[in-house]
Amino acid sequence: MSPSLVRSASLLFSCCVLLSSTATAFNITRLLDQYPDFKTFNDLLTQTKVNQQINQRQTITVLTVADDKMSEVSSKPVEAIKKILSTHVILDYYDTQKLKNIKTGSSVLTTLLQTTGTASSQEGFLNVTLKDDKIVFTSAVKNARRNVTLTRSVAAQPFNISVLEVSGPIIVPGLDAAPNAPVAAPAPMKAHAPAPTPHKKKQVAKSPEAKTPEAEAPSDDALSPDDAPASSPTEADAPAADKKSPAPSKSSAGGKGFVLPGFGLIVILMLVASFLTSQ
Structure with a gap:
């Protein structure tokens, strides 16, 4: 193989590596820093660390909101803000032209919230509808507001990241009520x-x-x-002991009775002797 072919092959390989690295290397924070109108949105992405999840993706679409429309979101608890911002991140590349090419007039888009495991029912999905030449974004949850429309394309790195401005925040019904669930802790x-x-x-x-x-x-x-x-x-x-004590007295009395018969015998003997002597 000639040296020129070797140099050409190495140059081609270097270009491929460079293109692949630049294709996936984007930073949503730096990108939005170039647009002062989205400072609040950008700051909230950093506070909730949603920006880190965005930067880890290779194909993403961010629906950003101007500062003067963010008061409804910034006043909510941090966990609710994180969930709301996650619904503004679509897990696919969509620019203005691709959205206008929706043939069915409506399509369901998967958002970053669906990957967190905290979404219930249809909270992790958006409905995008083409109506009266306007592109409308709505939460897939029932009874969601249908007043958020596409305003303009802010920035794009084809097939990797697209930043689109919408007319206001997409509010998911009941999503900000989720932080109240820990109140059930008193039940134990x-x-x-x-x-x-x-x-x-x-x-x-x-x-x-x-x-x-x-x-x-x-x-x-x-x-x-x-x-x-x-x-x-x-x-x-x-x-009983007293009865025994008289017993000796009786025996002594018996002794006196024995003396009387002996005395009588003597008297009889004396009478017999006197009789014999008289003979």
Whole structure:
């Protein structure tokens, strides 16, 4: 291969690399900085970091709004602003001519909000309609306002990024009410409210245990009558001991009775002896 062909091939390759890098290298913040009328819109893109998501895309269309029409958006909470701005970013390249070529008169466009996972129902989509030579942008959500129209083309880098000015912000019905969802957090607190009731039940359950000592008091009183009869038999034993004590007195009396028969025998013997002597 000749040196000239090698140089030509390397030059062609360098041009391809340069073109591919410049084709995808855009910065929405720097681009809008050139247009002072969109300063508020540009600042909000930076504050919500939607600009970073835009710069990561290779094909994108941004619907920008002039500062004098942004008061309705800038007064909302940050999360609501982020969602609203995300609906102004279409995930495809659309310039004025491409929008006018919509043959069906209406088309559904996918926005950046649809990729965030926070969109519900049709919030992540826009309807674009060609009516009376005017291009109208409307949220795909039911009962959305249909008063936002295309004003002009601001800037374009064909097939990569297109910046179009619209007459006002595209408001999605109920989108700014989403931040109120965290108010449901007190619901778990209500769930904790019944928790004290079991403790009260436990305290009531303990009160019968406190009564058990009162039940022991009658048992002590019941023992005292039992002790009384027990002592009475002891006293009954005492008379039994007294009965035994007379027993020796009887035996002594019996001894005296034994002396009387012996004395009578002596008298009889004396009588017999006197009788024998008289013989």
